[in-house]
Structure formats: structure tokens, C-alpha cells
Amino acid sequence: MPHPASRGAAVATLTVLVFAAALLGVFGPIDQALRELRFAGTDRAPSGNVVFVEIDGASLSGVGVWPWPRTVHAELLDRLMDFGADEVVFDIDFSTVSSEPADAAFEAALGRAGGYAWLAAFQQRALDGSAILNQPIPRFAAHAGSVLVNVDGDGTGLLQSVPAALDEPPIPSVAVALTPGAVTEPRIVIDYGIDLDAVPRFSAADVLFGRIDPGLVAGKQVVVGASAVELRDFFRVPRFGVIPGPMVQIAATETLKAGRGLSDLRFAPAGAVAVLAAMLFLLAGRRLSVAQLLGSAAAAAVLIELLAWWALRDAALLVDTAALHALGAGLVIMTLVREWADKRAENRRQQARLAWLALHDPVTGARSRQAMLDDLDHRERVGCLVLIELVRVSTVTATLGHGVVDRVLTEAVMRLDYQTGSLPARVGNATFAFLQPAGDTPEQTASRLAAALEAPYAVDGHHAILQTRFGFSSPSGMPAAERLRQAEIALDVARRGGIRSAVFDPGHGNRIEQRRRLDLALRRALTDGQFFLLFQPQVDLASGTMVGVEALVRWQHPEFGLVSPAEFVPLAEETGLIVGLGDWVLREACRQAAGWDWQGRLSVNVSAAQFRLGDVVGSVRAALESTGFPASRLDLEITETLFVDNDAGIVAALEQLQALGARIALDDFGTGYSSLSYLARLPIDKIKIDQSFVRGLPDPQREVIVETVLLMARRLGKLVIAEGVETDEQRRYLATVGCPIGQGYLFARPSAPEAIGLRSRQVDAA
Template identity: 40%
Template sequence: MSIRLKLMISGLALTLVAVALGGFAHVLNGRIASSAFLTYDETINAVRELNEAQTLLRQVVSSRTQAKRENVPVDRQAALIQLTSEFGEISQHLRLAAANATSTAAAEQTRRIDEWLNRLLKGRAALGSPELYQELSAIDQEMTGALTTLTAGGAQMRKRVEEETSSLTSRVQIGIAIAVLIGLGITVALLRSIVPPLRSAVDLASAIASGNLQTNVEHHGSGETGELLRTLDTMQKKIAADFGRIETFLAEQETNYSCQLSIQNARFDAALNNMTQGLCMFDTAGRLVIVNRRFAQMFGMPQLGVPLAQVGFTADLRLLLEPNGKQVFSHELTDGRIIEVSRQEMESGGWVATLEDITERRQAENRLAHMARHDVLTGLPNRLLYREYLEQVLGTIEDRQKIAVLSFDLDRFKAVNDTMGHPAGDELLLQVTQRIKSCIRRTDMLARIGGDEFAVIQRARRQPDVARQLAERLIAAFEDPFVIDRHEVSIGLSIGICGARGITHPDPSRAADLLSKNCDVALYQAKREGGNTSRFFEAELDEKVQERRRMELDLRNALHRGEFELFYQPFIDTSAGAIAGFEALLRWRHPQRGFVSPAEFVPIAEEVGLIDSIGAWVLETAATHAAGWPSDLKVAVNLSPLQFRKRTLVDDVAAALERAGLPPERLELEVTESLFLMDTPAVRSALEGFRALGIQISMDDFGTGYSSLSYLRRFPMDKIKIDQSFVRDLEDPGNLAIVRAVMGLSHALNMTVLAEGVETAEQLEMLRQEGCTAVQGYYFSPPRPVSELPTVLFEIAARLEETNAARGEMEARERA
């Protein structure tokens, strides 16, 4: 029987014992519980019914006694009817008490009391006599005795339950003891059937490991243990056979060794004469004994068996071959060749040397070394050489008083590269290099750091004046256009300048890091100011840049930390007097800064490439929220122009709507006018794809950016949102005229118009008079979290009712 089968049978047996023991305990527990419930229910019910009967009896006696004492006239017929009813109710309680009595004596005593009452009821002539009340008192005493009997019966029943419980507990303990004995028996039997064969297998394996391959094996059983022993026995025999074959093979190898040695010598000779290095060997007396073919090709075939001084080599070659302590070195011969020598002494005396002509390799290395530190296109020092030179000139604190670094980027270079192609961009860089060289001094170092970024290291006594003058010359030099392929190209220069005077760190490498960083900060500020200008580094600029970098780092983790949330601001259809939907507005709840304005973090997200993931989260979350709203409410979500660079944008939006269960016609996507600067087939295709899905497209902040009527004609738009800056000062005739013009234009193009920033009832009324019925602003509600939207619905309904009432009163006054 196999080990697996033994274990399965043992486990099954233990399981059956456990199940039987559990079932036995369950039955015993049921019997105990039934006995306990019976004792409790029957005793309590019988006592309660008998108490009720006794209480009614005493009330009858008390009421009749009091009437007789007060000489109240009694209608005998009425009294007889009432007494009959009361005796009937007492009799009913007595019968229930007899039915629930836990002892025969108590039941019999209760029935006797009931029969006694019935006899009194039948003897109606004595119902008003004094003997009646005496008998009723006797019945009362009899009921008291019955209660005592019932109580004693309950105690006896409780004792029987306790005795039965004790008996059943003893049976359970006996069952547990039997189960333990069965389990121990199964365990012992299992160990006796498995352990001895395994012990034999261990002994056999140990013998094989120690090299004893003649151990006799007794096979135990036919299961896994028997199979293991047979396998070990077979392995022992196979190893012994393999050892015999190995000994035979070694003997054959020894016979063939001499033949193989001659073959190896031939191979060695072939390898020696096909080496790319020349080789020569000298014995202990300094005589040349071996040269290979390559050595003869390099220096001619020398005479063998003579000392080095008599071989006939040139003086510089003899110098290379003499043992002078150097193991590996190179030397340039008088004929211009560079020879690398590797010399090694032999244990038996003498030495061997290999010589290789590395002239071409050294020339290539020199070229590579130059290329490693110079820009391939312009020939200027690259970032590596620039860094080495910068650390060199920053070696001492005194030298730093004269050092300034100018770092500059080419403005609009990317546009030239993209529109005219990379060859034109390379030609422009070459011309830029020549123009910059014409502005700097011979002692200034100009380097191309990468792409369109250059840097100049200056050493001059009058810093920072000399650096400022150079920046002015450079900017002035770039005022004239460049000519590329007969096309004039105008580009600018943004320059960041920093002097080394204030950098006191003693380590030149660390000082170079600080100086380069400060130049980058100044350059960043110059580009932020529009380019084609220069800026000196200031500590305040560094703080702003560091603050921006900290915000960028926090922004990269904000989505994973769940710091973003959506607020919703309703937009109203005043003609219908109802909410048309909500605009989803992104908020960042920073753990230290609190709420961060989207105007601060959205541009950073766009710049560092986070806008796609954040925009996808906004759309998914807004669609999920809106799916739980009433079906007549829409949700508006803003899209960044940079999101349109993603080719799968339309598919991503459709997938988000499907996951949320939101119909496409309930979604509005808002874009800004800056999207029109990306007038590409991809943008138009995306907008048309949204329209095909049934999604509405709104132009947000209309009138504040790159407004053009041609955009409205070329791009599919459903709604125009008038920027709040025009609505805020609606009393201004100019703003009112703009609103009227937008209204007329949108109606002509069959577009909806929504006015943003409505804050007063007066603004709302003026817009209504101009025909604008879609509005949004703080007059109705500020942006609120999703949890407050039910409250917003009630508040806006009240506000609309108030507005309509006020409008009705105004119209009534106008008609009057």
C-alpha cells in the first residue's frame, strides 16, 4: 500500500471518528436542551395559570364580602349570572394549570379544585349563603396547596434534568477517550508501516555517499518506500558499473597522450605564427631562441641563438627588449611607429616579449578623445570638457572673483527645426556658433552643452560688467536674421548670467554644480519673461524655482495619494427654470498648503506630462458621479489642449463613459481657444469623433484668447461660454456690446451661449433681456463638493422661484 493511500485512509478514519463524536455530542445536547425547555415551560405555565385562578377567586370573595358589609341591595338573578361567569373563568385557568402540571399529584389536585367549583355552581340555592364563602375560602387554601405541589414537581423535574445532563456528559467524555485511543492507534500503525523502510533507504544512501557500493538491500513492501529502496539499489549498481568504465577510459587516454601531445605542438606552432603581435623569447643566458612570423614581418628575421646585443636590432628596439623592470609599456620608434611591449619573465629563466604596432589605434584613440570632449557638429567643447574647465578655473577662492558663466538658449529654434527640417537646424547651429565666436574674446571658452544650449566661461577683472557687456553684444548680434537655404530665419537669445564671486564652497566640483544651477535659474527667468533678454542670478529667483520644483514633486504623488477631488458648479437654464447640469472643477487638497489653485498646478502638470493621467482621473470620476444624478442633468469636463496629442483620446473618453454607465449625450467637453493654435488634423479628428459619439463641445472663456471667427466655422462647436470678465462689468457699454455680438454670432451659427460669472440678480436680468438663458455663477452657487449637491438642488430651486417671482412683480409693474 502506498504512503499516499495510507495517509488518506488514516485521515478518513480520523475524520469519521470526529464526525461520529460530533454527531453524538449534538444529539446529547439536543436531549438536554429539550428536557430543560420542558421543565421551564410546563412549570412556569402551570404556576401562572393557578395563580390567575387564585387571584380571581379572592376577588370574588372580596367583592361579595364588601357588598354584604355595606348592606348593598342585591339582584339575586344578576348576581347569579355574574358569579356563574366568574366561576367559569376560574375553571378555565384551573384546567390549563392541570394540563401543564409537571407531576401527576399536582394535576390531580388541580382537577379536584375544578370539580369542587362546578359542584358549588350547580347548587345555586346556596350561592348567597354564608356556607358559600366558607367553601370558597377552603378552595383558596386548596389552591395554595396545589401551588406548593406544582413547585415541588418543578424541583423534581430540574433534579432529573441535572441527573440526565451528568449522565450524558459522562458519555461524551467516554466518546472522546475512545476517539483519542483510535487516533493513537492509527498513528502508531502508520509510523510502523513507514519509518522502517525509510530508515533502510537512509542507510543505503549514506553507504553510497561514503563509497560503499556493495551494500545488500532488503526490499520492504510494494509502495513508495519499497520503490525508493529498489531505485537506490539500482543506482548503486549503475554507479559501480560507471566506475569500471571510467577506469577503462582513463587507461585508453593515457595510451593516446603522446599522440595528442604532438598534435598540440603543431597547433601551438600554428597559433604562434598567426598571432597579430610579434613574439620573441630569450633563454636564461639572454640568447634569442624563438621569434614568430609577425615579429619577422615587423622588424626582419633576426639571427637565433645569439645574445640580444649581437642580434643586429636598432638601438631603440634593443631598448624595448632589454629587461628593465617594466612589464607593459609603449614607445615611439624613430620611424614614427608606436610599439606596445608586454614582457613576462619565465619560471625556468629567461623572458618572453610580445610587441604590437598600435600606431593606428593610438591615432583613433586621440580622435575619440577629441570627439568625447568636443561637439561633432560645431567642433566646440562639449558638456564634458566645459565641466572639466569650469572645475579647473574654480580651483581657488581668489580665482572665482574673476569668473562668470553665461548660459543661453536659442529662442524659436525648435520651430525652425520642425518646419524646415534637421539639416536646416544643423546649418543654423553652425551659423549661430560663428556669430557667437565673433562676440567673445579669445580667452573666453564657448561650449555647446546640448541641443540649442550654449555656455561661455569668462575670466575678467571687471566682473560682472564684462559679462553684462557680452550679453548685450550677443543679443544685439541676433537682431539680424540668419539665411538658411535662401530663407531668412529670425531667432532670439535668452541668457542667464551668474558670477562665481559669491560661491564659497571649497570643493571645485560642488562649486561648479552651484554655479551651473544658478545660471539655469537665471536662464529660466529670462525665458519666462519672453526670451531675447538676459537675467543675472538672484537668490529670490532660486527660491521661486525651488518652490516650483517642490510643487512638481508633490504633484507627481498627489493622484496616488488621493489628494485630488472634484467640486461642481451648476449651470442654469433660466428659460426652463431648472438646473441643466454641473461643471466639474478640479481641486487639489495639499496636506500642508491646503487648497492649491488650479491656476498654479495645472500649468505645471501640463509642462511635466502629468496632465493626461490627471485629466483621465477627472473624466472617470465626473462620469461616475454624474451617472448617479437625475437623467436630465449633464456634466461638463474641461480638457487641456495637450490631451489632444494623445491619439487614443476619443477611445479613452468612450471607455470611461461605458465604465461609468453614463450616456454620451449627458457629457459636455470644454476646450479653450488655445486649442486652435494646434490646428492639426488630429485635433479636428478628435473633435469630430466626440461629436459622432453624441458628446457636446463647448468653447470655454470665449473672447480672452485667440478668438477668430474662422475657428468657429472650421471646428465643430455646440456651445460658447462668455468669459466672466465681460459679465462682471456688464454695465460697461463695451462689455455689453461684446456680449450682444457673441449672442448674435452664436444664434447665427446655431450655437448655445452660456454666460459665466453671474453674481447678482441685476446681471442675470440684463443677460435675460439680451436673450441669454444659460448662466453660471456664484449668484446661484459656488463650486461645491459632490456630497453637497442634493442641498444645492434645493437651494437653486428656491433661488429660481424667488427670481421668477421678482421678475413677475417687475413685469406686473411695467404693465401697470
């Protein structure tokens, strides 16, 4: 470890060298780049009161000569004043006499402007160093004020400021003339945080030929000047690169209008901070590790930049900080040299970590997408690439946060690794890829992995249950990227089709076309009377009595035949047709039920899309009034996706439905992560245990879930219906544990009313 005295001398020497370099301008480019970032970070809109009428290439071509005859300037001025311009500044040299008719025409136009025109004056240096002032000729100056248009910069390479005025004779700059009452220093330091790209710009040719809306100029201060490349009136400025001279004048004007005359302190404040930083380093540097010193230096650098940005934004101060950053870097380097051996070891560890991250997902430990593709391209084995999507992960993220999701996904990766014998790759938020195990068919793979991945995940007291969806590529030896593309297409087919898995085949294009045709057919199906209803009983498990029915919509198309609800309901939700279809189902179900010689309950499903796109309360009220069906016998089944966005309007709608007399049933209960919270705080009367729990009975884990739900429902005063009852053993078990109502194939499949004993009163009377 160096002696404290030598260490102090090294720090002092470094500080002197850094600020000597700053005085010599070594850090100028860095400071300029940092200033530009700060200007961009303080982005301000211009006042909108100043517009630029530019003599661009189109204007030069339109007139045909340069310099323009002063009759053209006269016409341009008249046009602008006719448009209602407040003031007009010409950043053009009028210091020499032209032809008498042309000068007379421009003089007359200045007279008509009534003193609201300004003409350019500028100072030049002769070869002997004396100053030469170019002013408008007297006949023009008699009708217009002179404004200084010098943009000679301040020696920093980029044009940072312009003179505020000429002392003798007294001539204000364009900015001062257009901003009466503005208080400024001898030089106006321009605030390039004002967005010059937002300053309105119009071609002089468009003004001359009447091609702009006069309202865009009315009441505005107009600066007229050259922007054509061939006129060479350009300057390099911070943030905006190269801009025309007149735009520099506008930038200075907007600076004063915004009250943003900046003070440029250069690197003076950095000197005091540097002394403090050096002292702190000497006091604490020996007790800091390299990592701590690097962190402190980084934090200090960020803090310095934030302070510099704040000083520019709120205090209109420009400060240079590159020297401070250089000093911080130098102090860090000194420490790095002193602890070189430790740093080498740390570098080796970091390189190993980076190498691992290049091949793996840092959250779940799965392989990265690119690592998988590279590996597959170098394998001789040919096989299907499988994509598996874990459904409902977004719901978990919204309700329980990313931490729980990350742990669930990590466990899912471990299960996949165990089941497939190889580490999967993470190719999406909740999508993983792996090579299909040898000897498996796609059906076997999907079935086995679904069973493994859909088993509950125990995370921080929550029992999360996911659903799975699979996409299989074709089993060919094509490049890995192509196999991945095929698997993605197949996964999308499965997703859109509402099926568990799909295998890629060239006919998927036909399926996409079929889906388009289905969409078109769906738009006519309702008016053509192609929908019909089936009903599935809900049975009292103790007595076997049918106490309710659930209405289920079906679609019989003349060409496509019987279309699955899993196919057309999602399509209707995507296109918004679900609103009309849902209204029809509700009205038709109530109409049929009102005519039965039976007093049980009617359940109707209501999609979350109906709440978002339609008026469910109004639809229910209309259906009840038109059919005479009593609201006290109506159950409306919803799913927890309705509550993902925490929309207060949804809760209000449910409360209105309850006020009508209807009851609210939560369908598919247990398949999400937040169902328990819904029961305690939302207007729900019934819960339907999802069939995935019931069909798995008897099973100890599912029995625990079912019994827990029943106990909780009883405590909360909710009625429970078990879906998916398929065996008598399941029925007996549910009845034994106190589940009051069951629904499933054991009792009946979805059927016509007559098939389950529901007959109209008219038939019975006959």
C-alpha cells in the first residue's frame, strides 16, 4: 500500500494535470457532447410567435436570379404584411444601392409596413483589423429599424452565443428587437434546449406565390433569410448540427422570449468540486474496495450530470463537467492499478458470468434463444422443435408481481428439463422451446408435458395453476431458424383455434384463409338465424333433481357445418360481434326458459368483451322485459379475466345486475391466481369449481383444493357448483363433502330442452 504522503501527492498531481488539460481545451469535445445531451434533456417547445421564411433552393429557382431584385423583396414584404405578420426582419444585406426603380419599390413597401420591418446590420473586420459596419442605405433606414445579425461565435468551435447589441452606434440584435423589455448580458448565450425543429418554416417562394395559409403568419414575428445551400449562410451549433444564420437569430430570440438567457460558467464550479472530491478520496479511498470506488465514482458522475442538467433546466446555468469526470476516472484508475491482481481475478469471474449469460436466460436459467439455434444447427439429429406457451402468466404478473412469476417460470423450466432430458430455451416471456424427445409423438409429448406443467405451483402461499399450449415444427432437417418459425406458426394456430397443440403443415395458409372466411360468415350468421341454443343441466347432488340449466350457444353453418364455440366465440370477441351475439343468446335463452313448465334457474355466460364493448346491464334489462322471464331465476356467468384491469365500472355494472334481481356466478374458479381476492371484495353470489379439478378426482391434491373452496364458500355465503362431473364416484364424493350442485356429462351433455325433460306449457296443455 503506498505511503499516505505519496498517495496525496499523486492525487494532487492528477488534479493539477486534469485542470491544466481543461484550460487547454482538451475536454472541449466531451463537454460539448454533454451539453448537447443536457439541451436535449431540457427539451422545450418554442413560443410559436416566430416563423422563418426561408430563401431556399426552391425560392431561388422560382425567382431565377440571385441576388434578388429588390422588387421581389418588396413583394415578399407586402405579402407578409397582408397576411397579418406582426413584424418582419430581413436577415439580408441592404447596405448597397441597387437600381432606382427597385430601391424605390422596396422603400415604398417599407413605408407601407408602417415601421414594423427590421433590416440587417452587421460588423466586419477589414484587413487592417479595423471594424466596418454595414447598415441599410439611408432611404431604407428611414422606414425600418436596424438589427444586428452578427453570429461570430465565442471561440468554442460551435456557435453558442451571439452579441446582444452593438454599442456604437447602438443597434439591438434581432433577439433584443423582437423581445422588447428583455434583460440580457452583452452576449446572448443561446438555449438549445428549445426545439428549433418545431419552429414553423415556410419557403419564400410559397409566400410569394400565395401557397400558404395566411393564418399561419398572422400575428407572428417573421424572420426572412437564406437557407439555400448555395448561399453558404450556415453555422455549426450544439444539438441541431448545421443550421442557417437566420435560424441562429430565431434561436436567440426564442431564448429571450422564454426568459432563458443563459450564463456560461464553463468549468469554474468544477474546481471547487474537484478539491472536495480529492479530499474525500484521500480520506475514504483506502477503505473502499474497487467495486465500491467504481460505484461511488459512477454515482458521483450521475449526480454531477443531474446537477448540471438541473442547473441548465431551472437556473439557466451552463457548466462544464468533463474535467470532473476525467478526475474521477483518474482516481479510479489509480485504485485499479493498486489492486491489479484482485481486479484480474474479478475480471475472470465476470467473464465467466457473461459467458454463461450469453447462453442462458438470467431469470429462469433456461438456455437463450440463440444458444438453442446454434446448438440445433450443429446437431445431426433431426426432430420436431416444440414451442410450449404457459398461458395466464400475464394475469399472475398483474396481480402478484414479477417476483412470483419468475419463480413459477423457473420451476416450469426445471419440470421441462426433467421431462425432456434437456434444458429448454426461453424464446418469449412465457414461451419455451425444446427438441421433441425421441420416440414421442406430438400427442404424447403434449399430453405428458401438460400433465407435468399444469400441476399446481406452490409459491409464497399461493397455489398457481397454469395452462399449456404447444406448437410443433415439421420433423425435417431444415435449419433451426426455419424450424422455430414453423413452431411459432403452429403455436399461433393452436392459440387461435383454442386447442392444446398444433403441428405445422404447409396447409396452415389454407387455415388462415378458412379463418378469414369464417369471420365473414360469422358477420351474417346472426341475421340468417344460424345460431341455436343447447342446455346442460345443473343437478342437486343430494336429491338428483335438476335445479338449473346453462345455456350454450351453437352455430350451424350451411357450408362449414357445426362450428365449434372454441372457434367462433374468440373470433366474435376479437371482432366485436360478441356484443350482438351475446344479446341474442341472453334474449333467446330467457324466451325459451320463460315458456317451460319448470321453475329452475337459467345460467347464461357473459364475455368480458361484452362488458368492455357493450351495455350488459341494458341488455339484461331489455331481455327480461321482452320475455317476461323473472330476474330472480337468472344467473350470469363471468370469468375472472373481467377483473384483470381493476375497472371500477365493471364492479358497478355487476352491482346493478344484482339490483335487478339477477345473480352473479364466477366461472372456471381456481384456474387463476387472484380468485380468492375476488370473492372477498366483488359482488359474486356463486362460484363454479373448474372442471380441471373435478375431472381429476379422486386425487388427494385436488380433493384438498375442492374441500378448501367449499369451506371458504360456506364462510363467505357463496353457493358452489362443480363442473365436469363425469363419474358416479365423483358425484358421491362431492355430495359427501357438501358440494350442493354438480354439472357434467354424468347427468347430460348439452342438449335440446326436450331431451332433458324441459317442455313448454303449451305442449303440456295439449
